[in-house]
Amino acid sequence: MSSTSSPSPFTANLGYPRIGRHRELKFALEDFWRGSLAEADLLATAKTLRQQNWQLQKDAGLDVIPSNDFSFYDQVLDAMVLVGATPARFGSGPVTLARYFQMARNSNEQTAMEMTKWFDTNYHYLVPEWSDDLAFTPDTTKLLAEFAEAKELGVVTRPVLIGPITLLLLGKAVDNIDPLDLLPRLLATYRKVLGDLVEAGAEWVQIDEPALIIDLPAGYAEAFRAAYAEFSGIPLKLMLTTYFGGLGDNLELACSLGTAGLHIDAVRAPGQVAAVVGKLQPRQMLSLGCIDGRNIWIADLDALQKVIAPVIAKIGAERVQLAPSCSLLHVPYDTADEDKLDLRVRSWLSFAQQKVEELVQLAKGPEAAAEVFAENRHRHQDRLAAESSTNKAVRQRLTTLGDADFRRTSAYRKRVGVQREELGLPLLPTTTIGSFPQTQDIRKQRAAHKKGTISAAVYNDFLKQKTEECIRRQEEIGLDVLVHGEFERNDMVEYFGEHLAGFAFTSNGWVQSYGSRCVKPPIIYGDVSRARAITVEWSSYASSLTKRPMKGMLTGPITILQWSFVRNDIPEREVAWQLALALRDEVQDLEAAGIRIIQVDEPALREGLPLRRSDWPEYLDWSVKAFRLATSGVKDGTQIHTHMCYCQFEDILPSIAALDADVISMETARSRMEMLHAFKRHGYPNEIGPGIYDIHSPRVPAKEEMVGLLRLALDVLRPEQVWVNPDCGLKTRAWPETIEALTNLCQAAAEVRAGFAK
Ligand code: GLN
Ligand code: ZN
Numbered sequence: 001m002s003s004t005s006s007p008s009p010f011t012a013n014l015g016y017p018r019i020g021r022h023r024e025l026k027f028a029l030e031d032f033w034r035g036s037l038a039e040a041d042l043l044a045t046a047k048t049l050r051q052q053n054w055q056l057q058k059d060a061g062l063d064v065i066p067s068n069d070f071s072f073y074d075q076v077l078d079a080m081v082l083v084g085a086t087p088a089r090f091g092s093g094p095v096t097l098a099r100y101f102q103m104a105r106n107s108n109e110q111t112a113m114e115m116t117k118w119f120d121t122n123y124h125y126l127v128p129e130w131s132d133d134l135a136f137t138p139d140t141t142k143l144l145a146e147f148a149e150a151k152e153l154g155v156v157t158r159p160v161l162i163g164p165i166t167l168l169l170l171g172k173a174v175d176n177i178d179p180l181d182l183l184p185r186l187l188a189t190y191r192k193v194l195g196d197l198v199e200a201g202a203e204w205v206q207i208d209e210p211a212l213i214i215d216l217p218a219g220y221a222e223a224f225r226a227a228y229a230e231f232s233g234i235p236l237k238l239m240l241t242t243y244f245g246g247l248g249d250n251l252e253l254a255c256s257l258g259t260a261g262l263h264i265d266a267v268r269a270p271g272q273v274a275a276v277v278g279k280l281q282p283r284q285m286l287s288l289g290c291i292d293g294r295n296i297w298i299a300d301l302d303a304l305q306k307v308i309a310p311v312i313a314k315i316g317a318e319r320v321q322l323a324p325s326c327s328l329l330h331v332p333y334d335t336a337d338e339d340k341l342d343l344r345v346r347s348w349l350s351f352a353q354q355k356v357e358e359l360v361q362l363a364k365g366p367e368a369a370a371e372v373f374a375e376n377r378h379r380h381q382d383r384l385a386a387e388s389s390t391n392k393a394v395r396q397r398l399t400t401l402g403d404a405d406f407r408r409t410s411a412y413r414k415r416v417g418v419q420r421e422e423l424g425l426p427l428l429p430t431t432t433i434g435s436f437p438q439t440q441d442i443r444k445q446r447a448a449h450k451k452g453t454i455s456a457a458v459y460n461d462f463l464k465q466k467t468e469e470c471i472r473r474q475e476e477i478g479l480d481v482l483v484h485g486e487f488e489r490n491d492m493v494e495y496f497g498e499h500l501a502g503f504a505f506t507s508n509g510w511v512q513s514y515g516s517r518c519v520k521p522p523i524i525y526g527d528v529s530r531a532r533a534i535t536v537e538w539s540s541y542a543s544s545l546t547k548r549p550m551k552g553m554l555t556g557p558i559t560i561l562q563w564s565f566v567r568n569d570i571p572e573r574e575v576a577w578q579l580a581l582a583l584r585d586e587v588q589d590l591e592a593a594g595i596r597i598i599q600v601d602e603p604a605l606r607e608g609l610p611l612r613r614s615d616w617p618e619y620l621d622w623s624v625k626a627f628r629l630a631t632s633g634v635k636d637g638t639q640i641h642t643h644m645c646y647c648q649f650e651d652i653l654p655s656i657a658a659l660d661a662d663v664i665s666m667e668t669a670r671s672r673m674e675m676l677h678a679f680k681r682h683g684y685p686n687e688i689g690p691g692i693y694d695i696h697s698p699r700v701p702a703k704e705e706m707v708g709l710l711r712l713a714l715d716v717l718r719p720e721q722v723w724v725n726p727d728c729g730l731k732t733r734a735w736p737e738t739i740e741a742l743t744n745l746c747q748a749a750a751e752v753r754a755g756f757a758k
Helices: 024-034 039-060 075-082 097-104 141-152 164-170 179-200 220-231 248-255 272-279 301-315 352-368 370-385 392-399 412-423 440-451 456-477 494-498 536-544 557-562 572-592 613-631 650-658 674-682 703-716 735-757
Strands: 115-117 124-126 158-162 204-208 237-241 261-265 285-291 320-324 501-504 511-514 517-519 523-529 551-555 597-601 639-644 663-666 687-690
Touching: 024 039, 039 141, 039 352, 075 097, 075 124, 075 141, 075 158, 075 164, 124 511, 141 158, 141 179, 158 179, 164 179, 164 220, 179 220, 220 237, 220 248, 237 285, 248 272, 261 272, 261 320, 272 285, 272 301, 285 301, 285 352, 301 320, 301 352, 301 370, 320 352, 352 370, 392 523, 392 572, 440 456, 456 536, 456 735, 494 551, 523 572, 536 572, 551 572, 557 572, 557 613, 572 597, 572 613, 597 613, 613 650, 650 674, 674 687, 674 703, 687 703, 703 735
Parallel strands: 158 204, 204 237, 237 261, 261 285, 285 320, 551 597, 597 639, 639 663, 663 687
Antiparallel strands: 115 124, 501 523, 511 517
């Protein structure tokens, strides 16, 4: 079809990772906050990182390179500064670096702005606070400085802005206003910002409106029309950029806003490409987000070629840009840094650097880049066919599952009687969520063991001693159900990944989570299976040290899935169920070893929710089944717990009930038990441990305070239904405050319990 002389489409990037290939920005920021790095040095580090990014994209041959994708902390905070909408409580006037970080981080003077997840990513942004007293005085310093900085390097960039409607939608109203009332003032500010960019010599701007892929609340479609009508007179080409999903019922809207270009996500929503092409306005540019910005697998260039060719045939290569589906912020830097990774697995991976190269080759096409296409074909086929990633027994087992594998033998009503009798727990039993303080000495020993400077035996003895101390302390405090403390775990997902087949780990695959914080997600590349028991030894050892019941601790299938890079060659549901089967065996092994209470944590269940409500039922169905598959293989007398820790559960309560865990513990301390009313309204039948101790701060709540919270819980729940526990794991706390707080917690439980005895 396409001959070698036919013109190529353009290539564009939407954003590059910024934390630094070796997390240079993280370390500079933390030194700066600590006071051991001068501001000038922090600025210099940042400048170097930006220049490296531009240079590398230029060298790769990208046509369109972004600027303003750098941030010292968060791009949403940058947008707030840009449009002059920073909360008044942080002062007024130009935002200095010191004030910028005050808004981002808690200090003695001020609580920082709230943070929440950026769509369905693991990136967290600072939530705009909409109120009537915002100044809306634009500050284009950073935006223009970065544009000029790149220009000096010979790169005329396409600056990135968060669009006004997405920005409004992401914020929360802090006084009684409707954020939409702020639209006129906000748009005036955006006009000024865009005007400044025109003056600076920008030709194109990338204006991010991912809000177009979610269900728009009332009034927001009109807001989009109003906003983009206002921008139409500005002599600047806007690339309206949507990502993380399909436009769905906003497709007409997105195509009708009169922007010079439209970027769509063709990875998550390949089906929308033809529809969008059909709706484009004459001469409108299409940016095809065809390289996955959310995952780390090499592209299938042949398959993509088949997506691109018809688009080019229809509108001409000069109107097409090839791009990643979203900013590359969500993937690590470079697979070349992974020298410890299995070479074969590494050849299947594509990080930011590789994705940029894929774009350039893809644009050249299968003839001009024949060798690259051939190599890609080879790798792709190797990945799909790899024997090492396939476990026939696991696949077989999945096909034989029947209803009974997803159901406990008896209903909770019957189980509860058996458990009461066998476990003999008091009313309002006390317990913790699993982890105990991960102190400096533990981290040191782990690092030494990893480096090989201490032997496995020495390390193991050390952990045993920590575990024993932890158990003695829990006994002294007077907790009813003990835990072993999780000292052997570096991280609740990584630990399980390291003990399961199908996982790979990078040494440098960091992705920014928020500010200077990064995570290094495990990679699930193959079928998941468990060669031998993972936690039984620790739980049994801990149990042997005490007469009190010991709770076994596992991370649930959905949480492992959510916090990993997951293979994309089989449905997620299948990966979740493979994980569930491995955990099911672990649960049963724990039971066989005499562990009668087993907690399967699912803090990430809610965050896996799809962005569109219409996609929720399917996700909730398979994820609830994954949990049930993992936990339902035990006897009536074995008590299954789960734990979740983000406050908004109301909208998924039926699914939480459907997990059919005997006990759920969760975060409620900060919301003063508000959430429990929803559980009551729903008629939640099983037991609940509403957290009465907020572990997110070193503050020790007094006994009276916890009695108060417990009484609030008992206003709503039946006493036999209630457990007493903190609202999350204690690993970030120190021992002294932990002992004090848990002692108060046990006394609070005793006091309230005594009231029932009378
Ligand atoms: N069991 C884990 C812990 O106590 C749970 C952590 C979590 O909810 N994120 O640390
Ligand atoms: Zn938690």
